[in-house]
Amino acid sequence: MGSPVKKTVELFYDVISPYSWLAFEVLTRYKTKWNMDLHLKPFFLGGIMQGAGNRPPGLVPNKMAYMDKDLKRLGEYFRVPLKAPSDPADVMFNKGSLAAMRYVLSVDSLQKEKTEPISREFWMRVWSRDEDITKPESFLQAAAKAQLSDDVAKTALEKMTTDEIKNKLKANTQEALDMGTFGAPTIILHKDGEKHLFFGWDRFELMAHIMGEKWEGPLPELSKM
Numbered sequence: 001m002g003s004p005v006k007k008t009v010e011l012f013y014d015v016i017s018p019y020s021w022l023a024f025e026v027l028t029r030y031k032t033k034w035n036m037d038l039h040l041k042p043f044f045l046g047g048i049m050q051g052a053g054n055r056p057p058g059l060v061p062n063k064m065a066y067m068d069k070d071l072k073r074l075g076e077y078f079r080v081p082l083k084a085p086s087d088p089a090d091v092m093f094n095k096g097s098l099a100a101m102r103y104v105l106s107v108d109s110l111q112k113e114k115t116e117p118i119s120r121e122f123w124m125r126v127w128s129r130d131e132d133i134t135k136p137e138s139f140l141q142a143a144a145k146a147q148l149s150d151d152v153a154k155t156a157l158e159k160m161t162t163d164e165i166k167n168k169l170k171a172n173t174q175e176a177l178d179m180g181t182f183g184a185p186t187i188i189l190h191k192d193g194e195k196h197l198f199f200g201w202d203r204f205e206l207m208a209h210i211m212g213e214k215w216e217g218p219l220p221e222l223s224k225m
C-alpha cells in the first residue's frame, strides 16, 4: 500500500500513441499501490505536435525502425500485447485519431468509469490487432468489448460531433500544451502545490522517487486487461 497521502496524477494520452498505452497500463496497475487519484485526460497528439512545433518521431526513418523493435521488447516486458499495425505510417499520419479521441471523451462525459475500458479497447484495436479506429462501426465494436450499454455507446456516437466534445478535446490539448508538453504520454504529478511534468512511460522510477513511493517494475499481476 502507498503512503497515506493521496497523490493527484493526470495522464494526458492519445490512443494513437503506443507509449501512452504503456503509461496507461502502468498507472492503472499502480493506482492503489501508490495511492493515486488518477485522472485520465484524453487529448489530441496531432494538436500537441502542431502547438509545440514538434514532429512525430515516426517521421524519422531510423526512429521508426527503432520504435518497432523497442515496442516489441516493451510489450514483452510489460505484458501488454503491443503489435505494430501493418502500415504504421498510414495509421498514425493519414488515418489519425481525432474521431477516436472525440469518441473517448464523449464516453467520458456520459459515464466516466468507462473511460478506462474504452481507451484500452481502442489501443487493443490499433496497437494490437491492426483494426480500424476511424469509423463509427469500429467505435461501436470497441464499446461492446468495453461493456458499455448500447444506449451509452450510441449516445456517445451522436455526442462526439457536438461543440461540447470538440471543445473539451481542444481544452485538454491546450491545457497540456500550456504546461509545456511536446508529446505523449504526458503525466502531471501534483505534489505540495507544485505540478511536475513527465514525458514518456519511462519516467516511473523518477516519479516514484518524487512521490516517496517505490517503483517495482511492470507488475503484470495487477493488470486490468
Ligand SMILES: N[C@@H](CCC(=O)N[C@@H](CS)C(=O)NCC(=O)O)C(=O)O
Pocket: 016, 017, 018, 019, 020, 054, 055, 056, 057, 182, 183, 184, 185, 199, 200, 201, 202
Ligand atoms: N521515451 C518516451 C518516448 C515516447 C514517445 O516517443 N512518444 C511519442 C508519441 S508515441 C511522442 O509524442 N514523441 C514526441 C517526441 O519524441 O518529441 C517513452 O518511452 O515513453
